[in-house]
Amino acid sequence: MKELIIISGKGGTGKTSLMAAFAYLAENKVLCDADVDAADLHLVTAPDILEKHDFQGGNTAVINKDKCTECGLCIDLCKWEAISETFEVNSIECEGCGVCVYFCPEKAIDFPLNTCGEWYISDTRFGPLVHARLGIAEENSGRLVSLVRNEAKKLAEEKGLDLILTDGPPGIGCPVIASIGGADAVLIVTEPSVSGKHDMQRVVQLANHFKVPAFLCVNKFDLNKDITDEIEKFAKEKGLTCLGHIPFDQIFTKAMVQGQTIFEYNSNSSSAQAIRKLWGSLLEKL
Amino acid sequence: MIISIASGKGGTGKTTVATNLAIAIGSDVQLLDCDVEEPNSHLFINPVFEKTITVTTPVPEVDEKKCNLCGKCDEICQFKAIIVIADTTVMTFPELCHSCGGCEKVCPENAIKETSRELGIIQKGYRNGIEFVHGKLRVGEAMSPPLIVKVRSFTKPDKFTIIDAPPGTSCPVIASMKDTDFILLVTEPTPFGLHDLKLAVGAVKMLNIPCGLVINRSDVGDNKVKDFAKKEGVPVLLEIPFDRNIAEAYSRGDMIVEKLPGFKEKFLNLYDNIKKIVS
Numbered sequence: 001m002k003e004l005i006i007i008s009g010k011g012g013t014g015k016t017s018l019m020a021a022f023a024y025l026a027e028n029k030v031l032c033d034a035d036v037d038a039a040d041l042h043l044v045t046a047p048d049i050l051e052k053h054d055f056q057g058g059n060t061a062v063i064n065k066d067k068c069t070e071c072g073l074c075i076d077l078c079k080w081e082a083i084s085e086t087f088e089v090n091s092i093e094c095e096g097c098g099v100c101v102y103f104c105p106e107k108a109i110d111f112p113l114n115t116c117g118e119w120y121i122s123d124t125r126f127g128p129l130v131h132a133r134l135g136i137a138e139e140n141s142g143r144l145v146s147l148v149r150n151e152a153k154k155l156a157e158e159k160g161l162d163l164i165l166t167d168g169p170p171g172i173g174c175p176v177i178a179s180i181g182g183a184d185a186v187l188i189v190t191e192p193s194v195s196g197k198h199d200m201q202r203v204v205q206l207a208n209h210f211k212v213p214a215f216l217c218v219n220k221f222d223l224n225k226d227i228t229d230e231i232e233k234f235a236k237e238k239g240l241t242c243l244g245h246i247p248f249d250q251i252f253t254k255a256m257v258q259g260q261t262i263f264e265y266n267s268n269s270s271s272a273q274a275i276r277k278l279w280g281s282l283l284e285k286l
Numbered sequence: 287m288i289i290s291i292a293s294g295k296g297g298t299g300k301t302t303v304a305t306n307l308a309i310a311i312g313s314d315v316q317l318l319d320c321d322v323e324e325p326n327s328h329l330f331i332n333p334v335f336e337k338t339i340t341v342t343t344p345v346p347e348v349d350e351k352k353c354n355l356c357g358k359c360d361e362i363c364q365f366k367a368i369i370v371i372a373d374t375t376v377m378t379f380p381e382l383c384h385s386c387g388g389c390e391k392v393c394p395e396n397a398i399k400e401t402s403r404e405l406g407i408i409q410k411g412y413r414n415g416i417e418f419v420h421g422k423l424r425v426g427e428a429m430s431p432p433l434i435v436k437v438r439s440f441t442k443p444d445k446f447t448i449i450d451a452p453p454g455t456s457c458p459v460i461a462s463m464k465d466t467d468f469i470l471l472v473t474e475p476t477p478f479g480l481h482d483l484k485l486a487v488g489a490v491k492m493l494n495i496p497c498g499l500v501i502n503r504s505d506v507g508d509n510k511v512k513d514f515a516k517k518e519g520v521p522v523l524l525e526i527p528f529d530r531n532i533a534e535a536y537s538r539g540d541m542i543v544e545k546l547p548g549f550k551e552k553f554l555n556l557y558d559n560i561k562k563i564v565s
Binding site: 009010011012013016037038040043058059077079092095096097098099102103134136137138139141142169170171172173174175176177191192193194195196198199202205206209210223224227248250253256257259 | 427457
């Protein structure tokens, strides 16, 4: 079984549109949306939710006013300034470290487990999908990412499927680290802009740091051919394979508005052909 | 006044709006790039950096001579950053530590002292009348909020401060938006843009901060973003139509307020509207 994660560093380079196109092309796979903070893959794949589960991640301090003697020790101990002078815990600020709970001399602080999101196993016209929704302003996105990846793996084993295709989050922080650790490969989708190139370089460093094999593709390559050349030069220097180019094409937006993959919208377009070729190269590498 | 520029979805134009607004205003303005995972504003502002500082966070170090393996540190740590194995060994995992200070405080033998883990760097510089600060998360570091808080500590109350926030709606975004006077959301009129805008508006409401909307590439996609904004009472303060010239200017790192006619006025108008809403 192989697990491929699509990441980009910079947001909006076309990860999810490309992922949806791959979902159309790939066979015997489980789809997984690891962008739990702003998941969008379901907007194209239109899942029928088969299973829905709560995600519990971390605890939050709650002060029991009946027991609290307002000694103020918790306020002094809290590194996040999450406890007000009136002994209310700001749940957005609370890190869930439990230090106040441990040291409260009156045992007046409860520490309930949070339900901070949901995760789902669904059926789509492309096959099974594991996805999730982290609550707004919640923490522990990394844990939820690990959870959906594990569930996708279990599902692939159960159903005897040999590929897990995962849509990753933007950035290089906690949820991205949780998305790529131990994967067979990452495909980095970049675009030829000063910011696309900058962010791609950081995400390449991240993949190297965690020793995950990385491949590159340049979306909207004809927007700025000079930067596309610079990206390719960088890739060559770093020993990265650039597997393909996709043109700058409004057809992606049009397909998205219709809730379709680019192949369902117009499989003869030059962009669709480019993606088909990219997918072929990627399969060879995997 | 402090405003933050945010969006649920990445790549909608946060940095374009933040940098062009700063350049259009031109003086007595600060731009703080809080997208510390992938900071981009400097590529457009091209500031002359005059200062770089390394930001660290405290993590525990155990003096094994003093440690009697009582396990209290393991018990208090919620993040599995310090563990006692089979009553024979104590191990720390600095990358997992949230720097709560619990282990050091709970240790009866005073065997734990503070060392540090690098979170990243902060750079400060100028371009004409614009003061620029950004954070760069160390590659491999998972926790961005403490670095974001540090970038925001450079806020000067007598300036107009613009914060370029990261995408999403989780903790790094909240760290960038909280305690600001106004949140400017940037989206595109597509299903992904709308879906993530709904999440962003949810986060803004939770923080109870006034907000407005910029619709980028406003003539692609459909009308559902505008319908949603109207229903939620979020004013649309600027629309930037799709134009390949804008996309190309952006790709080179050029400012649209400098390269394309009419945009400086549009951004100054946006500035005036924000000031009106906040006052």
